[in-house]
Amino acid sequence: MQAVAERRVHPVGSPAARFALFSPSECEALGADFWRACTTVVVPGGTKRYAADLPPARVLLVQRGVVLVRSQGSTGVRSMVVCRCSAGAVLPPPAGGEAIQSLTDAWVTAVPPTAWPRLLALPETAARVVSGLEETLQAQRESARALASVRHVDRVRHQLVELARDHGRVCRDGIRIDLPLTHELIADMVGCARETATRAFDELQRAGFVQRQGRFYLLLVPPESLGA
Numbered sequence: 504m505q506a507v508a509e510r511r512v513h514p515v516g517s518p519a520a521r522f523a524l525f526s527p528s529e530c531e532a533l534g535a536d537f538w539r540a541c542t543t544v545v546v547p548g549g550t551k552r553y554a555a556d557l558p559p560a561r562v563l564l565v566q567r568g569v570v571l572v573r574s575q576g577s578t579g580v581r582s583m584v585v586c587r588c589s590a591g592a593v594l595p596p597p598a599g600g601e602a603i604q605s606l607t608d609a610w611v612t613a614v615p616p617t618a619w620p621r622l623l624a625l626p627e628t629a630a631r632v633v634s635g636l637e638e639t640l641q642a643q644r645e646s647a648r649a650l651a652s653v654r655h656v657d658r659v660r661h662q663l664v665e666l667a668r669d670h671g672r673v674c675r676d677g678i679r680i681d682l683p684l685t686h687e688l689i690a691d692m693v694g695c696a697r698e699t700a701t702r703a704f705d706e707l708q709r710a711g712f713v714q715r716q717g718r719f720y721l722l723l724v725p726p727e728s729l730g731a
Contacts, residue, residue, distance in 0.1 A: 523565070523566060523567070523590035523591040524564055524565075524566075524590075524591050524593070524631050524632075524635055525628060525631060529625070529627050529628050529631070532625055532627070532628070533621060533622070533625065533628060534621070536621075537618050537621045537622070540614075540615055540617055540618040541612050541613060541614055541615065541618060542558040542612070542613050542615075543566065543610055543611070543612045543613075544557060544558070544610070544611050544612075544613065545608075545609075545610055546568070546570070546603065546605040546608070546609045546610070546611060547605065547608055548568070548605050548606065548607045548608045548609070548683065549604075549605065549606075549683070550604070550605055551573070551602045551603065551604045551605075552597075552602060552603045552604075552611075553597060553601075553602045553603075554596060554597045554598070554599070554601070557596060557597070557603070557611075557613055558613040558615065559613070559615050559616070560596045560613035560614055560615055560616075561596075561614055561615065561616045561618075561619040562593050562594065562595060562596070562614050562619070562622075562632070563593070563594040563595070563596055563603070563611050563612065563613055563614070564593055564611065564612040564614060564635070565588050565589065565590055565591065565592040565593070565594065565609065565610075565611055565635075566590060566609075566610040566611065566612050567590050567608070567609055567610040568589075568590065568605055568606070568607045568608050568609025568610065569587065569588070569589050569590075569605070569606040569607045569609065569670065569682065570587075570588050570589075570592075570594075570603055570604065570605050570606065570609050570611065571584045571586065571587050571588075571603070571604045571605075571606055572584070572585050572586040572587075572588070572594065572597070572601060572602075572603060572604075573585070573601065573602045573603075573604050573691070574600060574601050575600035575601070575602075581691070582602070582691065583691050583692075583694055584604075584646065584688070584691045584692045585643065585646055586639060586642050586643045586646055587606070587642050587646065587669075587692070588638065588639055588642055589638075589669065589670075591634075591635055591638065592635050592638045592639050592642070593632055593635030593636045593638070593639060594611075594639055596613070606682055606683065606688075607682065607683075645665050646692070648661070649661045649662050649665070649692070649693050650693065650694055655693065655695045655699050655700070655702075655703050656702075656703040656706050656707060658693035658694070658695070658703070659689055659693055659700060659703040659704065659707065660703075660707060660712065661693075662689060662692050662693050663680070663689075663707075663712075663713060663720065663722060664722070664729060666680050666682060666684070667680050667722050667729060668729045670682050671722070671726075671729075673726050674721065676714075676721060676723060677714075677721050677722050677723040677724055677725075678721070678722045678724065678726060678729070679716065679719055679720070679721045679722075680719060680720045680721075680722070681719060682719070683718055683719075684719070684720060686700045686701045686704060687700070689704075711723055712724070
């Protein structure tokens with residue numbers, strides 16, 4: 504990605520204003536004053552942003568990329584991934600002990616409290632905001648569902664299936680997850696130690712379920728096995 508300023512206001516009508524959440528006509532209908540009030544933050548892949556790093560916002564619109572919401576434990580030693588969202592999702596701003604982490608280069612637009620009423624005043628954009636919040640809620644449910652399994656290998660398997668369903672690319676031998684995943688990141692997604700996640704990966708590899716390909720993973724399953 505070309506180097507850009509970390510914070511930039513994109514005027515309506517510019518290529519950057521073509522949000523995944525809104526159509527060009529909806530961007531236009533919101534008006535130039537709305538977009539001037541908003542700030543788009545560029546978050547390079549692998550970096551984090553806490554509340555103090557972001558402009559004041561009522562909601563955050565995920566414009567591009569894949570972002571994670573991390574919640575710090577009470578001890579402050581480690582954090583856990585509690586949600587994973589893609590372009591088109593709507594997030595509440597991070598609260599105390601939470602951070603937004605980009606899994607890929609991401610653009611997140613902060614809608615300040617002063618611009619929030621305008622976003623809800625138009626039926627079309629209000630409906631899309633609700634859809635974006637529903638996507639976030641679904642992602643949180645999926646994260647919680649992965650924790651329902653007692654065996655860590657089942658948690659890791661479930662997480663890989665969800666990642667492949669949302670971000671996988673069908674290849675000759677299976678489904679490639681085109682995201683920079685690490686054992687530590689998967690461990691934070693399923694609530695276990697990195698060493699435990701590594702043992703789970705080893706077991707899944709021996710079972711012929713997953714295979715490492717450089718920085719990515721390949722699920723050795725037919726696409727139809729992932730379901731809808």
